[in-house]
Amino acid sequence: ETGVTQSPTHLIKTRGQQVTLRCSSQSGHNTVSWYQQALGQGPQFIFQYYREEENGRGNFPPRFSGLQFPNYSSELNVNALELDDSALYLCASSAGQGARGYTFGSGTRLTVV
Amino acid sequence: GQSLEQPSEVTAVEGAIVQINCTYQTSGFYGLSWYQQHDGGAPTFLSYNALDGLEETGRFSSFLSRSDSYGYLLLQELQMKDSASYFCAVRDPPRDAGNMLTFGGGTRLMVKP
Numbered sequence: 001e002t003g004v005t006q007s008p009t010h011l012i013k014t015r016g017q018q019v020t021l022r023c024s025s026q027s028g029h030n031t032v033s034w035y036q037q038a039l040g041q042g043p044q045f046i047f048q049y050y051r052e053e054e055n056g057r058g059n060f061p062p063r064f065s066g067l068q069f070p071n072y073s074s075e076l077n078v079n080a081l082e083l084d085d086s087a088l089y090l091c092a093s094s095a096g097q098g099a100r101g102y103t104f105g106s107g108t109r110l111t112v113v
Numbered sequence: 114g115q116s117l118e119q120p121s122e123v124t125a126v127e128g129a130i131v132q133i134n135c136t137y138q139t140s141g142f143y144g145l146s147w148y149q150q151h152d153g154g155a156p157t158f159l160s161y162n163a164l165d166g167l168e169e170t171g172r173f174s175s176f177l178s179r180s181d182s183y184g185y186l187l188l189q190e191l192q193m194k195d196s197a198s199y200f201c202a203v204r205d206p207p208r209d210a211g212n213m214l215t216f217g218g219g220t221r222l223m224v225k226p
Contacts, residue, residue, distance in 0.1 A: 003155075004155070033213065033214075035214075040218075040219075041218055041219070042117075042200050042202075042216030042217050042218050042219050043156065043200075043214075043216050044216070045213040045214060045215065048213060056213050058213060090155070090156065092156075100144075100146075100158075100161040101146065101158030101161055102158060102214070103158070104148075104155040104156045104157070105155055106153075106154060106155040107155065
């Protein structure tokens with residue numbers, strides 16, 4: 001079975017621009033969450049999608065938005081990029097919301113200059 | 114809010130046993146998880162404790178005491194490949210808003226020959 005795949009692996013954007021990050025969930029997993037991980041810190045929850053709807057959100061502004069598609073893949077969109085948005089963005093999938101563990105992708109390293 | 118405390122760094126020698134502690138203060142609790150992350154890699158699920166006691170998975174064991182808001186990860190027969198960052202994470206109770214993981218800041222384990 002394939003794991004969680006994310007694209008692109010690295011990205012450099014200019015402040016004020018918009019970015020879209022993509023995630024393909026593990027086969028059989030219908031729940032996708034996104035996390036932001038700053039260097040040397042633990043991941044921080046952005047939001048979760050289940051059945052194509054956002055059903056949980058962390059302390060992130062509305063310029064962070066997402067989508068989940070019928071095949072359970074997902075996108076994270078960030079508008080009006082700020083320098084502090086530079087981080088590793090991780091996608092995690094699970095088989096339902098009650099899963100014991102989540103399968104993470106290797107992330108997209110976003111640098112905002 | 115949620116907060117988790119774990120040591121920032123631990124050093125041990127190959128073949129030894131190491132314990133990584135985690136204390137948490139949370140408004141809700143539905144289990145304590147542990148994840149391993151190698152530099153540049155994806156966080157990998159190690160274990161999950163929903164109830165008090167010890168869970169053993171090969172060389173790794175995890176313990177939880179809900180009354181003390183405390184848990185630990187025990188790694189035995191350390192190998193060089195165990196050098197990585199280890200994160201404890203609390204899972205919120207399932208609710209309409211989804212369930213998210215709140216991560217600690219991570220413990221960087223260095224295994225020396």
